[in-house]
Amino acid sequence: MSSRSESKKAAREARLAAEQEEAAKQRRQRTWSLIGGAVLLAAIIVVALIVISSSDSGDDGSDSGDVALFDGIPQSGNALGDPDAPLTMVEFADLQCPFCKEYTANVLPDLVEKYVKSGDLRMELNLLTFIGPDSQTLAASAYAAGDQDLMWQWTDTAYARQGTENSGYVDSDFIDSVSEAAGADPEQVNQEAGSSAVSQEITKAADAAQQAGISSTPSFLIGPTGGDLTNLDVQQLETSQFEDAIDQQLSDAK
Known part of the structure; x- marks a missing residue:
């Protein structure tokens, strides 16, 4: 009995550890997705500013x-x-x-x-x-x-x-x-x-x-x-x- 109980406990702990690892993995993925999105957004903003600046300089009749x-x-x-x-x-x-x-x-x-x-x-x-x-x-x-x-x-x-x-x-x-x-x-x-x-x-x-x-x-x-x-x-x-x-x-x- 003791052996079966310990085996069940070990299996449960392993399952919980796996679930926690999966949850942590998903959190990391969400974090990197947010960071990647922020970087992409920043890049888009920079490009937009460059385009606007170029357009402004091109409209001055120079x-x-x-x-x-x-x-x-x-x-x-x-x-x-x-x-x-x-x-x-x-x-x-x-x-x-x-x-x-x-x-x-x-x-x-x-x-x-x-x-x-x-x-x-x-x-x-x-x-x-x-x-x-x-x-x-x-x-x-x-x-x-x-x-x-x-x-x-x-x-x-x-x-x-x-x-x-x-x-x-x-x-x-x-x-x-x-x-x-x-x-x-x-x-x-x-x-x-x-x-x-x-x-x-x-x-x-x-x-x-x-x-x-x-x-x-x-x-x-x-x-x-x-x-x-x-x-x-x-x-x-x-x-x-x-x-x-x-x-x-x-x-x-x-």
Whole structure:
């Protein structure tokens, strides 16, 4: 009897131990499920915040340039500003050049506001195509937009959306999107881009660069309108360095 009683007791204790272990296992599984769910929820929240942040940064118009900067300023082809301004500054640029983009984003707006809008300075933009085939496509489209007196809006927008050099980002959709954002008629831009007139403008810019000894972009010439232009050498693409040169030229012109 004692042996059977002990055997039953041992079996009962074993069963209870097994039940307790199973209960503990289920508790652990529930705990890990809760932790896993919390981690997953946290990951979803982080991804959502990143998406929202990206959406916010994409809605500030930064990829459309500052086309309003040029509102009300006379344009004719590649020229910006009063044709009778006492001073002219010529820029040589490649629309794939990241340093040209830096100048356009950080310096050009200050110069336009201070000197072009006041009638003291007119600007000309000569587009070069030395970086690669995409540079040729961009330049042709920009000059074509100039036929609608929107070259400066077009180039500003193209810089704002600039991709990696020669990566092939300059496709037909890119050109059309830039034209639309700049306020130009995309169909007219596409038609004019292949014209002999645009081809002549690109050749003219290359010839002017060679004559002036231009070997890098952006590069600048400055001088009295209709007179001899000289190199405008700046050590850094900072507004103050351009202001010093322009102010000196304006002082000499008086």
